[in-house]
């Protein structure tokens with residue numbers, strides 16, 4: 001009995017694998033085209049990190065994904081997965097190591113949800129019992145009721161449910177790398193936010209290396225450990241942590257791309273615990289103040305402050321102990337120091 005066979009008796013199996021992904025001076029020119037779709041793209045995604053790829057339409061995001069799993073050939077450069085060139089691998093075998101989720105999901109319409117999820121394990125020759133246990137585990141993991149969903153066909157699911165099945169199928173063989181090309185692009189805003197939250201929670205459990213494409217910069221900020229911004233012609237404009245991109249956009253293109261409401265987005269990344277709070281004993285009336293957890297984002301705190309008519313919020317830690325008071329002034333200071341920093345560049 002191997003590790004995973006024994007693991008399903010002990011509850012959720014370990015998702016142990018993740019591999020570093022490295023793109024080295026990757027260029028792609030499609031046959032018959034003069035322009036490069038991707039030009040000299042170099043970036044490294046550490047094992048277990050989420051790299052979000054953003055950029056205008058036609059900037060080469062999908063091309064990058066298809067180069068990684070060798071659906072199309074490189075023009076020049078190299079791509080390493082776990083330190084090993086993808087060019088040295090047999091493409092079909094390589095693709096079993098890479099979960100691929102696309103916007104249209106691409107579930108097989110004439111197969112049930114269970115059969116869809118079982119695709120790769122079946123190819124790998126897993127035994128029936130092991131496959132069934134895996135399907136059940138994955139459905140639960142993506143927040144679907146296994147007994148209700150397993151035997152349905154894709155047409156009998158909502159768009160969001162289909163998307164989750166797509167993610168479950170991509171995770172089935174525990175691949176060290178996941179490629180997700182606008183996976184939530186066709187989902188309505190409410191379900192989209194829910195799927196984003198679930199993705200973040202899922203990623204905490206499975207810790208895959210993920211390349212995630214989106215058009216939505218807010219989605220990128222929420223999901224990414226790092227964001228790679230491509231400009232037209234497939235040239236990398238900036239590759240950095242979300243906070244760094246918002247506070248120090250590399251150039252005019254990036255700052256236009258991340259938008260004029262950069263300050264608000266930046267607030268979304270700051271936790272109230274990290275701000276210069278007013279000492280809790282310094283103000284009277286704090287007993288009646290509305291309490292917020294130290295992990296609340298500064299942006300959510302701003303919304304609360306606006307609703308409460310500017311009454312200070314009492315920031316408390318996990319045990320309910322007061323850490324300090326958050327006032328409009330504190331947020332104003334944060335924003336004006338950011339603005340000053342932006343002007344000085």
Ligand SMILES: Nc1ncnc2c1ncn2[C@@H]1O[C@H](COP(=O)(O)OP(=O)(O)OP(=O)(O)O)[C@@H](O)[C@H]1O
Pocket residue numbers: 030031033037055056057058059060061062063064
């Ligand atoms: N098979 C192909 N043959 C020729 N050119 C192609 C082919 N596929 C894509 N391209 C071109 O390569 C460039 C990059 O396309 P790609 O699909 O990677 O963009 P993208 O960033 O994914 O765009 P979108 O945001 O619209 O999905 C575009 O100019 C596109 O027209």
Ligand SMILES: [Mg+2]
Pocket residue numbers: 061062063
């Ligand atoms: Mg695309």
